[in-house]
Each structure stands twice: as C-alpha cells, then as structure tokens.
Amino acid sequence: MIIAGSIATFGRYCMFMRRVFTLPDKWKVMGKRILDEVIKLGVDSIPLVLIISVFIGAVIAIQMQLNITSPLIPAYSVGLATREIILLEFSNSILCLILAGKVGSNIASEIGTMRVTEQIDALEIMGVNSANYLVMPKIIAFVGFMPVLSVLCIATSFIGGWLVAQFTDIITVSRFVYGLQAMFQEWYVWYGLIKSLVFAFIIASVASFFGYYVKGGALDVGKASTDGVVSSSILILLFDVILTKLLLQ
Amino acid sequence: MIEVKNITKSFDGVTVLHDVSATFETGKTNLIIGQSGSGKTVMLKSLVGLMRPEKGEILFDGRNIMTMTVEDVKELRKEIGMLFQGSALFDSETVLGNVMFPLVMFSDMSRGEILDRARFCIERVNLKGAENKYPSEISGGMQKRVAIARAIALNPRYLFCDEPNSGLDPKTSILIDELLSDITHEYNITTVINTHDMNSVLGIGENIVFINKGYREWVGNMHEIYNTANEALNEFVFATDLFQEVRRYVAENGRRQK
Numbered sequence: 001m002i003i004a005g006s007i008a009t010f011g012r013y014c015m016f017m018r019r020v021f022t023l024p025d026k027w028k029v030m031g032k033r034i035l036d037e038v039i040k041l042g043v044d045s046i047p048l049v050l051i052i053s054v055f056i057g058a059v060i061a062i063q064m065q066l067n068i069t070s071p072l073i074p075a076y077s078v079g080l081a082t083r084e085i086i087l088l089e090f091s092n093s094i095l096c097l098i099l100a101g102k103v104g105s106n107i108a109s110e111i112g113t114m115r116v117t118e119q120i121d122a123l124e125i126m127g128v129n130s131a132n133y134l135v136m137p138k139i140i141a142f143v144g145f146m147p148v149l150s151v152l153c154i155a156t157s158f159i160g161g162w163l164v165a166q167f168t169d170i171i172t173v174s175r176f177v178y179g180l181q182a183m184f185q186e187w188y189v190w191y192g193l194i195k196s197l198v199f200a201f202i203i204a205s206v207a208s209f210f211g212y213y214v215k216g217g218a219l220d221v222g223k224a225s226t227d228g229v230v231s232s233s234i235l236i237l238l239f240d241v242i243l244t245k246l247l248l249q
Numbered sequence: 250m251i252e253v254k255n256i257t258k259s260f261d262g263v264t265v266l267h268d269v270s271a272t273f274e275t276g277k278t279n280l281i282i283g284q285s286g287s288g289k290t291v292m293l294k295s296l297v298g299l300m301r302p303e304k305g306e307i308l309f310d311g312r313n314i315m316t317m318t319v320e321d322v323k324e325l326r327k328e329i330g331m332l333f334q335g336s337a338l339f340d341s342e343t344v345l346g347n348v349m350f351p352l353v354m355f356s357d358m359s360r361g362e363i364l365d366r367a368r369f370c371i372e373r374v375n376l377k378g379a380e381n382k383y384p385s386e387i388s389g390g391m392q393k394r395v396a397i398a399r400a401i402a403l404n405p406r407y408l409f410c411d412e413p414n415s416g417l418d419p420k421t422s423i424l425i426d427e428l429l430s431d432i433t434h435e436y437n438i439t440t441v442i443n444t445h446d447m448n449s450v451l452g453i454g455e456n457i458v459f460i461n462k463g464y465r466e467w468v469g470n471m472h473e474i475y476n477t478a479n480e481a482l483n484e485f486v487f488a489t490d491l492f493q494e495v496r497r498y499v500a501e502n503g504r505r506q507k
Contacts, residue, residue, distance in 0.1 A: 025354055025355075026353070026354060029354065113340075117337060118333040118334070118337035119337050119338075119339055119340075121299055121333065122331065122333060122339075124299065124326075125297055125299070125326055125329060126326060126327070126329075126350075126351050126354065126355070127323045127324070127325075127354075128354060129323075
C-alpha cells in the first residue's frame with residue numbers, strides 16, 4: 001500500500017515537473033521573476049548561512065582538536081580534518097538540510113497559500129501555466145544561487161575554524177592554515193558543488209510539489225509545508241549516499 | 250453565448266451535477282442560484298474548465314471546451330475574466346500590479362499603454378487613488394472591485410463570478426451587483442454569476458438558472474421568479490419573512506422600476 005502510494009506520488013511529481021519545465025509565456029516576465037526569487041530564496045538566506053557556518057566551523061575545529069590526542073598525529077591534522085568535513089559534507093548536505101527547513105517551508109507555504117486562496121486558479125483561468133510561472137523561477141533561482149551559498153559556507157566555516165585558532169590556544173594559526181592547505185584535492189570542491197546543485201533542485205521542486213497540490217485551508221498548508229521539508233530532507237540523505245558512491249568511489 | 254448541454258459531474262461516486270443543461274446569454278447578467286452544496290460552484294468551475302464533467306458539452310459561442318486541445322483552451326481563457334469568491338488577488342502585487350498582470354502576460358501593448366489601460370480599469374471600478382496599495386491594505390469590497398478590474402482588463406467576452414457578494418455588507422453588495430450589471434451591458438459580455446444572495450437574484454437576475462441537489466430545477470428571470478410555482482425555488486428565494494413581504498408588495502403594487 002505504502003509502495004503503491006509512493007509510486008503514485010512519484011508519478012504525479014514527474015507530471016508536475018513536465019508542466020513546470022515548459023517554455024514560459026513571456027521570457028521577460030520569467031527573467032524578472034527569476035531575479036526576484038534569487039533575492040528571496042538565495043540572497044535572503046546568506047545571513048543564516050554565514051551565522052551557521054562560522055559557528056559550525058569553529059565547533060568542528062575544537063572537536064577535531066579534542067579527538068586528535070595521539071602525539072603521532074601531526075597538529076595540522078585539525079585543519080585538514082576540518083577542511084575535509086566542511087568540503088565533503090557540511091557545505092552541501094548539512095547546509096541543504098538546514099536550507100530545506102528555511103527555503104523549503106517558505107516555498108511550500110507560499111505556493112500552498114496561493115492554492116487555497118484561489119490565486120493559482122486565477123492564473124489558470126487567465127491562461128497562465130501556473131506550475132511554470134510559479135515554480136520554474138524558484139527552481140532556477142535556487143539551483144543557480146546554491147553554489148554561491150555553498151562557497152560562502154566553505155569560506156565562513158574556515159573563518160570560524162581560524163577564529164578558534166586565533167583566539168584560543170588549542171592550535172596555532174599557522175598549523176591550522178597549513179592543515180587547511182595540506183593534501184588538498186580539488187575534486188572534493190566539485191563533488192560538494194555537484195551535490196549542492198542536486199539537493200537545491202530537490203528542495204525547490206519537492207517543496208513546490210507539496211505546496212501546489214494542497215487541498216483545504218491553513219492547516220493543510222502547514223501540513224504541506226512540513227511534508228515538503230521532511231520529504232526533501234529524506235531525499236537529500238538518500239541522494240547523498242547515491243552521489244557519494246557515484247562520485248567518490 | 251454559452252450553452253451547457255447535459256453535463257454530469259461526480260466525485261468519488263457521488264453525482265453532484267445530473268444532466269444539467271442551460272443557456273447563458275450575451276449582454277445579460279446570467280445567475281446560477283442554489284443552496285450551499287447544490288452543485289453551482291461545480292457547475293461554474295466546469296464552465297471555466299477548472300473541473301471536467303464526465304459527459305456533456307459546454308459551448309462558448311459554438312466552441313466546445315470539452316473537446317478542445319490544451320492550447321485551444323489556453324487561447325479561450327484569454328477571452329475569460331473571472332472574479333473569485335475570495336477575490337484571489339496576488340498578495341505580492343499592488344492594486345495596479347494586479348490589474349496590469351493579464352495585460353503584461355497576454356497583450357502586445359507597450360508599457361505606457363498597459364499602464365493607461367490598467368488605470369482606466371481601476372477608475373472604471375471607482376478605485377482611483379488605491380493603485381499603490383496592496384490587497385491586504387484594502388477592504389473586502391475594494392478587493393472585489395480590484396478583481397473585477399483585473400477580470401475586465403483584457404476586454405473579456407465572458408465574465409464569471411463566484412459568489413461576488415460573499416462577506417460583504419448589503420450596501421457594498423449592491424454596489425458590486427450594479428458594477429457587474431453595468432459592465433455586462435456596457436461591454437456586451439456574457440456574464441455568469443454564481444450566487445445565493447437574494448438581493449442579486451431580485452436585482453440583476455436577467456437570466457436565472459436554479460440548481461437544486463444537482464438538477465436544473467428552474468430557468469427564468471427576476472420578474473418571473475415572483476410568480477413561480479416551483480416549490481424548491483420558492484423555499485429557497487422567499488425563505489425569510491422579509492422576502493415574502495417583498496413578494497407580497499410586488500404582487501400588489503408591481504415591481505418598482507429603477
């Protein structure tokens with residue numbers, strides 16, 4: 001029963017995506033909407049990303065220092081381990097799980113409210129492909145801006161770790177910075193960015209899907225918002241495993 | 250003119266519309282009336298293509314929306330204006346932005362022409378001065394008028410209104426009714442209004458279709474409704490002492506001309 005339901009939901013999602021990715025009625029209008037969404041979903045998320053990143057970067061550096069106690073392990077390993085954790089998981093998977101809460105609930109509740117207040121019906125009556133008009137700009141904007149957020153997250157996390165080195169005595173700044181640079185593999189950056197693009201698509205499209213098909217009232221909008229966040233979080237974790245297997249092994 | 254021929258619509262095995270037929274005439278205010286749950290909203294949504302009946306035909310001046318391609322329906326919808334029960338204005342747009350929306354999306358006008366047309370429509374519904382306000386900053390009656398301005402922006406041939414008076418005080422309801430009636434006659438539009446407001450029924454009902462329990466029970470106009478022998482219609486329209494008194498007055502003195 002659950003499997004049949006999931007397959008049916010996936011089928012509806014695919015049909016929804018087919019409606020989303022059609023040629024827009026007016027490119028100029030679409031361009032303006034994409035810019036608006038870049039600001040709303042991307043630029044407005046920067047403060048949250050910066051705050052979380054600087055603290056997590058600092059915490060990772062402290063915890064690495066606490067856990068690397070063997071005298072045989074060089075001190076710069078703190079910087080190296082911090083860098084690897086941030087590049088491989090934090091700046092993409094964990095960041096996107098956090099953004100699924102902020103951006104996903106924002107998208108699902110906005111579109112869901114438009115559904116229950118008949119604004120989507122109004123678009124359809126006018127002859128506008130509402131799925132394309134409402135959802136495509138969100139997906140393009142968020143997927144397009146995600147690498148910026150990811151890079152900002154990486155940089156700010158490193159700054160968080162560096163602040164720990166600067167203002168505590170658990171590791172010297174020079175060793176921490178050396179660790180950040182040691183044995184660097186460029187592919188890890190690309191791996192992280194590829195993952196963040198896929199996760200951004202999942203967040204924007206799944207949240208839109210749940211918002212678009214809301215039926216009922218305010219309570220149902222809230223439920224759709226929660227369902228959107230939960231589903232996109234699970235999918236992020238699932239695709240994290242798949243992409244890691246595909247890209248790193 | 251819109252012709253509805255034998256449409257039937259069901260939900261989960263429960264038939265909401267039974268073989269309903271009706272004609273909605275051009276240049277007249279056509280009303281679909283009936284109790285809550287009688288199927289009139291389903292009928293209106295079927296007319297505009299938001300719901301698809303299992304059988305029957307819906308002809309817009311001879312064009313059957315039931316057999317049209319998606320592209321043809323999209324083209325037809327550019328000839329349709331709709332006023333929703335809750336106005337359905339876009340929260341993120343100002344009054345001017347809402348009225349400009351269909352013009353921006355579907356006309357080839359220049360920016361200046363779009364602004365002129367939008368301002369004209371806003372003036373037509375007596376909302377001059379409210380252009381830069383957001384829907385949340387204006388009253389329910391004003392929201393309805395903005396929705397009417399948006400609906401007429403593209404000079405529609407067909408105007409659909411789903412309970413335009415719901416949530417409004419009687420005075421504002423009458424203003425909205427008069428506005429819809431005036432616009433219908435002025436632009437020779439086929440207007441279909443879904444209502445259970447008796448002031449609307451007796452005030453602007455030039456062609457009335459009464460739906461009861463999913464069946465079309467009665468067709469007539471606001472003059473004929475006073476003398477109807479249809480029991481269900483009598484119970485529905487003249488349910489209150491006030492409207493029974495109105496009927497008595499009209500029977501004795503005739504209908505007062507505006």
